[in-house]
Amino acid sequence: MPVTAAHAKDPVVAGPLGGLALSAVRAASPMMVVRAIRWYRDLARLGLHLPFFMVHDFGLLYAAPKEQLEIGPRPGLDAIVARMPRAADLLTTYRGVLAEISQSEASSRARSMRLNDDLVVVVLARVLGSIVQRANVKPPYSASLPLDPEMVRDIDGQLPQLFASGPRNFELSALDALARSRLHVLTLADALDLDTLRLLGMLGPESSAAGALAHVDLLAAISSPAANDIVNFSLELLPSVLETRRAKATGTHAVHGYAGIGNKGSLDSLVLTELAWDEQEFARRMIENEILYYTREQAPDEARRLHYLLIDASASMRGDRQVFARGLSIALGKRLQLAGEEVWMRFFDSRLYDVQRSRPGQLPAAYILGFKGERGRNPARVFAQLATELALLRARDQRDPVVHLITHAALHVPRQLVQEVRRQAHLFGVFILPSGGELDLEYLDLLEGHAVVDHATLSEKNARAAAATKIVKDAADLSEKVPASLGPKPTRTNDDAIPPSFRVGRASIPPTR
Structure with a gap:
């Protein structure tokens, strides 16, 4: 028997599995039920304890191919719910919601993307999170169902016994909350930002965090109103970036x-x-x-450089500047990663935030999309902290740090602090001008190279993409040519000493047709 007698008496097992009697979606593969157990447990770690059958049904609509699904009541359901008031009406409404979502464009596109488990959990949290707040009954058991494939194999015959093993007020309360918030749930399901899911699937949904923390970053990315513009800009850049190949x-x-x-x-x-x-x-x-x-x-040797993407998240980087900076950082990080380099990403405003280390094949894209910095602006403090941390890093790591600074054109830093950072790392800059602004910084001659993006470029879609593509290419090429060691650097006296190919402005962008 799939469920032993001992397990049938355990509410942690009998509670969730017995609720499957109310399920209205069945998959051809029993392993999909095992995936649903993981979704159920991860949602509970986020503080969203939902009935297992509901997580199972909604999750399959976004994760399993439609031809492998069967939507409808399970055999013997009428006898199971005959003694439960209002159960039949609530289940009818429930199946209607499932049918509408299964026929929606969002569900169809999500199934074609083959979302991994982390992304399915985030989708379920986004769509079903309001039900937890509306339900007024606490779960009588913990969400610690074992991940045992044998336990859920051929379980249909045991569902009536498992369902009758305990009270079902929790399941009925969730169904009632769904019926009361039907339109809200359908609206959230239709409004899913599938482009964000697509980008996260391409880059690896999370690379620096694990467990509930990873899901928090993913949920913040998919819920952020500003993330959609960054995602669309990143998707414009990635086709050219993904052509990069690591040399043998x-x-x-x-x-x-x-x-x-x-x-x-x-x-x-x-x-x-x-x-x-x-x-x-x-x-x-x-x-x-x-x-x-x-x-x-x-295979090539281990990367000799450590690329440090430093992204300005202060209030001066709102709107188009934020979209450009974060989309550029995603594209540049992916380009460097495909070339075999190690990439670290870090935000700053009046302080430096925690380092996000990428893993092979993955970038912390969810963190970049959903991050919010609200601590003012203090460039001197940031560069002082950066110089200290780079000195400690070089003491224990033989690789040469390469800092890519993406910021506003008014980042005024004391020259001596930039010199200290320059002693520890190679330094490149991308400066985004405000409307009618000019670049006038006293430390430009200390940089290995820099790019300037004016306001008119940000305002035109094609020009913006061309500028970002050029920056990604030139920054990656220049960083590959940096010397192996950091010795004394000759001082440049004017901007003409900076390689012309690394300047980006309207004059260097080819006209669009």
């Missing part, structure tokens, strides 16, 4: 075929023409490491 290297490991010629290798890969040298010349070439060997393809 050559090595001596005996796998695959020969890929080139180098000065290191084993005797069996020696270039045979080297044996034509006389004994003295051959010995000299060997001592001076001039002997040629065939080399083989291997």
Whole structure:
């Protein structure tokens, strides 16, 4: 039997599984029920304790292909609810809501995206969160149902017994809350920002947090009114960014075929023409490491640089400047990551916020979309803290830090603080001008390079995308050419010393047709 006698008496198991008798959606694969258990547990960790059957049904509408779903009452439901007042009417309303959502465009598009479990949890929290607030009955059991596939296999025959094992006031209260908030739930379901889900799915939904904290960032991203503009801008940039490929290297490991010629290798890969040298010349070439060997393809070495994206989140970066800065940071971070570099991201206003470290194949996109900074503006304090942390970082890490600063054009920082940061890291800047503003900062000559984006560029969709694409390309190319060590840097006296290819303005953007 799928559920043992001991489990049938345990309210933690019998409570949620017995509620499946009220379910109106069934999947062809029993493993979908196991996924639903994870959604159920993760929602509870967010403080949203919903009946398991409701999480199961709504989750399948967004996660499973439509051809694998069957919508309708389970066999024997009439006998189960005959003794429960109002249950039949509430379940009729419930099935009507499920039918409307299953036929909606949002549900159809979400199914085609093959959302992972974290994104499904966020969708359910967004759509069903109001039901928890409207229900007036607390759950009689904890949401700690075991993730056991055998427990839910062929469980239909046991549902009447499990359903009758305890009171069902919790389930009926949730159904009543859904009936009272029917239009609200349908509106939330139709208003889901699927572009945000698409972007999060492309970049990896979360890379720096785990558990409930990851879901909080995801929920903040999908609920933020300003996130949609950032998402649309990021989706404009990503097609060109995703063309980046990590370059291969050559090595001596005996796998695959020969890929080139180098000065290191084993005797069996020696270039045979080297044996034509006389004994003295051959010995000299060997001592001076001039002997040629065939080399083989291997993975590139670990990144020698650590890219530090520093994003301004102060009040001066609202509106179009915020959209540009955050969309640019997502695109640049992805470009650097595809090139094999490690990327850290960090917001600042009057202080530096926590570092968000990316993982291979993932960026903290949800954190970038949903972050809100409301602590004023203090550039001197930020750069003083940054210089201290970079000094500590270089003491324990051999990689060269490369700081990409994305900020407003009025970021006035004492020159000596910028010099201190420059001693610890390579520094590039992207400055966004206000309407009618000019770039006039005393530390520009200390930067490795900088780009300027004017207000007119931000106002035109095509020009804005062209400017961001150019910045991403030039910043990535320049950072690859930085010297291996940070020594004394010659002082530039004017802006002409900065590479022209790294300046971005309306004059450098090709005209649009």
